[in-house]
Amino acid sequence: MCLAIPGKVVSIERASSPLMGTVNFGGIQKQVCLDLVPDVLLDEYVIVHVGFAISKMDEQEAQETLKLFEELDSGLDELKIPEI
Amino acid sequence: MKFIDEYRNAEAAQAVASAIASITTRPWTIMEICGGQTHTIVKYGIESLLPKEISLVHGPGCPVCVTPIGMIDKAIAVASMADVIFTSFGDMLRVPGSEKDLLTVKAEGGTVRIVYSPLDAVTIAQKNPDKQVVFFAVGFETTAPANAMAVFQAKRLGIKNFSILCSHVLVPPAIEAILSSPQNLVQGFLAAGHVCTVMGYEEYIPLTDTYRVPIVVTGFEPVDILQGIYMTIKQLEEGRYEVENQYARAVRREGNIPAKQLLAEIFETTDRTWRGIGEIPSSGYKLREPYTEYDAENKYRVSSERLWHHGVSRHIEHQESNLCIAGLVLQGLKKPHECSAFRTECTPERPLGAPMVSSEGACAAYYQYQPFFQE
Numbered sequence A: 001m002c003l004a005i006p007g008k009v010v011s012i013e014r015a016s017s018p019l020m021g022t023v024n025f026g027g028i029q030k031q032v033c034l035d036l037v038p039d040v041l042l043d044e045y046v047i048v049h050v051g052f053a054i055s056k057m058d059e060q061e062a063q064e065t066l067k068l069f070e071e072l073d074s075g076l077d078e079l080k081i082p083e084i
Numbered sequence B: 001m002k003f004i005d006e007y008r009n010a011e012a013a014q015a016v017a018s019a020i021a022s023i024t025t026r027p028w029t030i031m032e033i034c035g036g037q038t039h040t041i042v043k044y045g046i047e048s049l050l051p052k053e054i055s056l057v058h059g060p061g062c063p064v065c066v067t068p069i070g071m072i073d074k075a076i077a078v079a080s081m082a083d084v085i086f087t088s089f090g091d092m093l094r095v096p097g098s099e100k101d102l103l104t105v106k107a108e109g110g111t112v113r114i115v116y117s118p119l120d121a122v123t124i125a126q127k128n129p130d131k132q133v134v135f136f137a138v139g140f141e142t143t144a145p146a147n148a149m150a151v152f153q154a155k156r157l158g159i160k161n162f163s164i165l166c167s168h169v170l171v172p173p174a175i176e177a178i179l180s181s182p183q184n185l186v187q188g189f190l191a192a193g194h195v196c197t198v199m200g201y202e203e204y205i206p207l208t209d210t211y212r213v214p215i216v217v218t219g220f221e222p223v224d225i226l227q228g229i230y231m232t233i234k235q236l237e238e239g240r241y242e243v244e245n246q247y248a249r250a251v252r253r254e255g256n257i258p259a260k261q262l263l264a265e266i267f268e269t270t271d272r273t274w275r276g277i278g279e280i281p282s283s284g285y286k287l288r289e290p291y292t293e294y295d296a297e298n299k300y301r302v303s304s305e306r307l308w309h310h311g312v313s314r315h316i317e318h319q320e321s322n323l324c325i326a327g328l329v330l331q332g333l334k335k336p337h338e339c340s341a342f343r344t345e346c347t348p349e350r351p352l353g354a355p356m357v358s359s360e361g362a363c364a365a366y367y368q369y370q371p372f373f374q375e
Ligand code: SF4
Pocket: B323, B324, B325, B326, B329, B336, B339, B340, B341, B342, B343, B346, B347, B351, B352, B353, B354, B355, B356, B363
């Protein structure tokens, strides 16, 4: 039940209370409550848990983490910590 | 799928694993808090990618596992009442109570329905005005805003035939309970990323300061977890103990403000008993005064010592299986395969303890993905 997965917001029902919308999870679409991410825009990614978007995904941060992996790969030697 | 595939990339995982090996100079024990992370760790065999000095132990972050048996018995008592539609997340149905589980109540003629979202339970209440709808509100901080919203909506819409059986638990007091135990083995924590999407991570700073342990907010994909481990080991090797955020694509320092406001409106903290661990002070939520009419415990006055069956109440003792060592597993003191009942008396089909029920429970994860744990 703790599963929370990212999906893309494909529609927002602006007039609904609580704020609802449709989120696409790799082809599967679901009705999701967007009330906790009120500033979300169409095509943005959100993390959804038990039918609620609980956070927006930050695209730039996602890229940063991935870039860090690449740096780890190429710069392993520099990561070594000097013996204390 | 975007934001998932990249973090399951085998080369990236290998790169981080090598980086971990290159900085590890001595043994360290790290605990992941969240059952979702336990699932990923066991499913992808993350421990096998790590140097042998690093030991991963699995924490109490599975709501299915820590909901106390007394609360399961209360759920069973309420669900057995004739005019009640009892609604719950699916994996609570097979959690063993003292005498039976919710699935058995259903088989015996009780109305027990699985819902995907707590708002669905409110809709069921709207559609069935002649019935009482009760939702089993379990979960950590990740789930609490959704359950809070269900209560908020019920009140806003004037729905009177809805209530929740509230058994919410909170992560930081559990970390503190583990750290303050004299038997504690854990030297660093991976904090549950999704809990922190809601709460942020400032509340972990007093813990790192007091107990001098690193806490790294970590995501759920294999590469996230490896990177969380890398950041934790780096702190340990450098003698630092800070809160760091590996899961920055979803977690901001302050968390989700609208969600926190909703929580503050609906809930206040209370002492809670954790299955297998015992009572932890201020470790859960209960409904605040203006919302207590939505509290199923108030509404039905079910004492956990009395079980209802076909309108008759009788006394029960809360009985745990005496083979089950779930409490030790949930505190990181034992691994699932060290339990004598693992895979013999206790299987996902016939669970003796709650960690064998949900796939996020450590015992079920070991059972499903690690067939070589045969002991
Ligand atoms: S294997 Fe079963 S009996 Fe043993 S600790 Fe896990 S849940 Fe309890």
